Amino acid sequence: MIEVTRGVYCETEWEGANVSAVTTGEGIVLIDSPMLPRDARVWKQELLRVSDEPITFLINTDYHFDHMMTDCLLCDRVIAHLLAEPAFAAQDAEVFEQMVSVFFPQIDPQLKAEVRELQPVSPFISFAERLALNMGSRRMEIIHMGGHTPATSVVHLPEDGILFTGDVHVHERHPFPGDGNLLQWIDALGRIERMEAERIVPGHGNVCDMKSVARLRRYFEEMKERVSDLTAKGCDREEVENRVDMFSYFPVDAGKEARTQSFIRLGVGRMFSQLAESQGGQAVSPGADSN
Numbered sequence: 456m457i458e459v460t461r462g463v464y465c466e467t468e469w470e471g472a473n474v475s476a477v478t479t480g481e482g483i484v485l486i487d488s489p490m491l492p493r494d495a496r497v498w499k500q501e502l503l504r505v506s507d508e509p510i511t512f513l514i515n516t517d518y519h520f521d522h523m524m525t526d527c528l529l530c531d532r533v534i535a536h537l538l539a540e541p542a543f544a545a546q547d548a549e550v551f552e553q554m555v556s557v558f559f560p561q562i563d564p565q566l567k568a569e570v571r572e573l574q575p576v577s578p579f580i581s582f583a584e585r586l587a588l589n590m591g592s593r594r595m596e597i598i599h600m601g602g603h604t605p606a607t608s609v610v611h612l613p614e615d616g617i618l619f620t621g622d623v624h625v626h627e628r629h630p631f632p633g634d635g636n637l638l639q640w641i642d643a644l645g646r647i648e649r650m651e652a653e654r655i656v657p658g659h660g661n662v663c664d665m666k667s668v669a670r671l672r673r674y675f676e677e678m679k680e681r682v683s684d685l686t687a688k689g690c691d692r693e694e695v696e697n698r699v700d701m702f703s704y705f706p707v708d709a710g711k712e713a714r715t716q717s718f719i720r721l722g723v724g725r726m727f728s729q730l731a732e733s734q735g736g737q738a739v740s741p742g743a744d745s746n
């Protein structure tokens with residue numbers, strides 16, 4: 456566990472997404488929950504060790520399983536974007552187990568069995584654009600960004616100069632684009648770069664700064680440029696997917712090469728169809744996804 460600034464903690468080492476906790480003097484506000492019950496228990500113990508405040512709210516930055524699976528073990532007052540509500544309701548222990556098997560195949564059977572006991576917590580408070588929490592000494596602004604998923608939101612502590620980006624930003628790794636609107640994602644990263652924050656807690660990877668955010672924006676801009684060029688030359692979706700290679704842009708863990716390639720291809724395909732849609736829809740090839 457890292458203390459990002461006095462009373463603000465995050466854990467970046469566990470399987471799944473980063474998790475954070477903000478003490479306020481009037482209760483702890485959690486940001487996302489660990490993927491595994493084992494880690495949720497450790498997280499709770501670590502927070503008990505550093506603070507005697509109760510856990511009061513839990514903000515989910517998006518509805519992906521790796522951000523919300525153990526909400527039910529930590530807090531029943533969940534705050535999330537309105538569009539996360541139906542996505543939460545569509546998940547259950549069976550879905551969680553499937554996702555863990557697909558994305559974390561190395562996880563041992565006992566941990567997987569614990570996952571079968573989990574249930575999503577339907578949001579206690581939902582918001583559309585922005586929500587401010589003024590608790591004790593702390594002001595927290597939850598701001599809808601979209602991009603990574605339609606529901607993705609960031610949490611800004613303006614007085615502390617800290618921004619929790621959820622998966623709008625991931626540090627030094629390829630992002631997961633499967634639910635993304637990549638053009639909106641570029642805009643969201645630009646918006647983040649204009650915010651006041653010295654320290655960025657990304658959805659995945661180490662605590663970083665705006666330089667890291669700018670690098671991810673350029674990754675998507677470069678992808679957009681290459682896709683546009685090939686499309687202008689008359690390439691169809693499949694040709695574009697085959698020819699735009701972003702693999703060397705970020706480091707890739709050993710053993711994750713094939714999955715990373717498939718994520719990149721997914722992103723390139725989405726970029727192709729989203730660019731075509733933004734230009735009036737003429738260039739969409741049959742079978743292209745609609746968003």
Ligand SMILES: [Zn+2]
Nearest residue numbers: 517519603622
């Ligand atoms: Zn996500």
